[in-house]
Amino acid sequence: MSTAPKTSSAPGPDAPGGAVPVIAAPVTAVTCLEDRAHVERSLVLDLEGGVQRLRLGPVSALAVDRTLHAELTSDRPATVLDVRLVRSWEPRGPRPPAADDSALRHRVHALEEERSALEQRRERLRARLDLLGGLAVDVLRDIGEGAGSGEAEGPRWARELDRVDAERDTHGERLRTVDARLTALAAELGAVQRAMDVSEEEPAELVGHVELTVEAAEAGRVGLRLSHLTPCALWRPAYRAALDGESLTLETEAMVWQRTGEDWSGVRLTLSTARSALATDPPSLGEDRLVLKERTAAERRTVDVELREEEIGDLGPAAVLGLPGVDDGGETRVLHAPEPVSVPSDGRAHRVPLSAFRTSASREYACSPEVSALVTQVVRFDNRSGHVLLAGPVDLIRGSGFSGRGTLDFTTPGAPVELAFGSRDDHRVVRETEESRDSVGITQRTVVTRTVRLHLSRFSAPGELGDRVVVVRERIPVSEVSAVEVRLRKEACSPAPDEVDAEGIVRWDVTLPPGGRRSVTLVYELSASAKVAGL
Template identity: 70%
Template sequence: MSTSPAAKPALRPIPLPVTAVTCLEDRAHIERTTTLHLAAGVQRLLLGPVSALAVDRSLHAELTGGRNGDRDGDGDGDGDGASVLDVHLVRAWTPRGPQPPGDEDSPLRRHTYALEEEERALAQRRDRLRTRLDLLGKLTADLLREIGEGAGFGEAEPQRWETELDRVDAERGTYERELFDLDARLRAVAAELADVRRALTEAEEEPPELTAHVELTVRAPAAGPAELRLSHLTPCALWRPAYRATLDGDRLTLQTDAMVWQRTGEDWSGVRLTLSTARSSLATAPPRLVEDRLTLRDRSATERRSVDIELREEAISGLGPSTVTGVPSVDDGGEVRVLHAPAPASVPGDGRAHRVPLTTGTGAAHSEYVCAPELSPLVTQVVRFTNPSGHALLAGPVELVRGSGFAGRGTLDFTAPGASAELAFGSSDSHRVLRETDESRATAGLTQRTVITRTVRLHLSRFSGPGESDDRVLTLRERIPVSEVADVEVRLRKEACSPAPDTLDAEGVARWDVALPPGGRRTVTLVYELSASGKVRGL
């Protein structure tokens, strides 16, 4: 005879706390452990509650340790210990329990909660007043009995009796008036609360809460304890790296943290937290191959007589602080990275960002003041350092702190262990750079060759405070065009530059290291030529 689901005996849920969490890029792997006291034979247990968002197909349970544990450790029950026969999730809609309203609740619900709290406080105050009036009534009866007994024995104290009776009557009158006012206010609150509840019932319908429990069927050869380890995947959880860089002279301290968000329906309290960049949601499928047709044609006579060129901009480096518009996605350099929290972590399930410290490293740092006047007239303090954390630094936002306090925010690119990185610690107000440009164009008569001469002047100045006496080296970067066609030549006129650039790389970036004394000024001049043949168009 089979038993219908409605006829199953009610089971008392066994708590199943979260003990370890592996937070992935867009989900979390939850691990729960508890000790079960099993009886001999096959039995069905109810554990939880657990998050209703748990993924059913990822649910895995095994019994380990203890006298009833699966001795071979594979969880399949082929050993001599207890084995798991079945495990699945059971979900149900239950009414929400009484709880204070949150920020997302409506003003009507918050007003209802305030009236309920006031009604509860008034009822408690009314009970205390009634208790005091009962005590005063007993005290009056005792005084009257004392008066009768004293008059019978001839021990009359009329003055004391009158004083005591007046004091008791005055207190009773005060408490009775207060009780009358309290009852009136309590009736008014009850009437208003009834109206508000009626309006709340008509305007809002509080949905039930979806709860989940784990139903476990096990078989034990003998009674005794066993350790249960249950794991599953849960969405609505993610993490991103975040950093705090503190500059102290020529030393940089880099603190690596994890910003963790989760709204799984339960809190993580004192769990072993692991952060991983694994992307289990990405499918491993090869890219699709598409046709790419290339065709050849002969140039026309017009195209053979002329060369069309176009100036284009290419970003080759970034200088100055970067604007952080949000937390970037996890950039792990194409390899899965795993980080562990050194201490148990607690992350409430409120959907807000919670900072979890991971590692802290200190190393030497080299500072320089850099300016690219074509991009910005600001002089930025750029700090270069070697990754001191011992692990790869994932791309993420950085809070910048130096001697004067918080200096701003920046971004850190992916940095391998032991590799060099740089951070911009904001602009320096003691420097000013003014950029001026001049251009002249000339054409040779016979060859019709066009020569464009451009002159860039950079005026540097330094404002120093009292007590400053050392020179400060300012690194300037200015670019010149780079030609990709043979008909256009770019030449740096070093004899006209003042001074000549210290370096000029293949990307056309000229660099000067200029030493400025306190209150000093200096002008740097850059001159270069663009020479093009007569058939070149577009300059």
């Protein structure tokens, strides 16, 4: 059974140090969302008969009170009467300094370590001196007893006394050296601590605990599942693509950040693209007014047109400032880590492996001179991971090692994927354009002729063999009005294009031998009537 949570900001009478012991409740499962995490804790309680109050923790002080939920998972008759989250300020316990701590804190830690070692050494020297003192008493007793019985072993007695006195002097000098060093350490440590107290004030730590009131009909063991939301945790997808000949290995990973105040050790991790924060805010509505007006005579005689750039692609999430969200195609996606993972609460990025697959891949060398003069190696393969590939960065690995970083778009299972594996330094492309304008016919139609010349060259090392096919893509405008016509002059193109698609993309497959050069010419016309303006 479960109950609604209550909140409290001050510890009750059973705070740490009181009669109620604190029961450890480590995190066992986490569902990480885009900007928060759903944390779950599962444990077994030894209950007594009747009503009793339990204190669980410590838990993150950032836990959202209204999401706190407790549920007993046993067949025994037991009921949760109350569950609440209490917080208290507690001094921070001693801990080794971190890499980003100040030099004073590191110095204090080093001095305390040295002082502890010297104190242990001083105790050992004192114990050694006590043993040597007892040994000297035994030697003197032996001398007295031997002299009383008529023995005369002066040289041996002298050697024994000299050896004991020498060891006592040696260890006494070592003890004085240790005491002097401890005195100097105490003075230096006091000065450093005073300086640190002036420059750094260590605030108390806000610690949270869960107070649980349960009623059990009989004594026994019952299971408890405790869950809540907490901020300061997020994840983003990341990939690693390794190209080996005609095959490619794609590893899917999750970059997880969390600074909730408690470490996640050996938890079952689930990754979700659900946006719980957006569910509480309705979309904003803006006023959209449509106004009709009469066109003037000049406007009726002319058609205004303009050239615009339009990206060809699928709809996706709107761009946001800061860290981008996860592109999940408009549907909540859930991924699971195959093994328990550990993510410390340090605010740093941690990689969590999710899946990996190996598949065949096709490669081509592509170039779009209007966009870039570089020839890029493009790899195409199918998504065989069994789940969607969310949009994210990709580390590109080739035979020589890390070669760069690319971007992977949202891809459904089985869909084709394209990855650019960097540019080729041994290729060069030069683009030249010409434009001529003329008026023809009685209607004075305006004809704009544009000529694009592409010069490709390949620089090869001595002894390099084999031709290389470079796929060159150029574009021609696509008209949306009948008053403007676009015509590709294939008879003037050299060579003729291998393909022209509906989006105006013209493609050639250019074969370059080692050290070879090729030229490609594209010619097209824009024809507009006399009433068209803006061309």
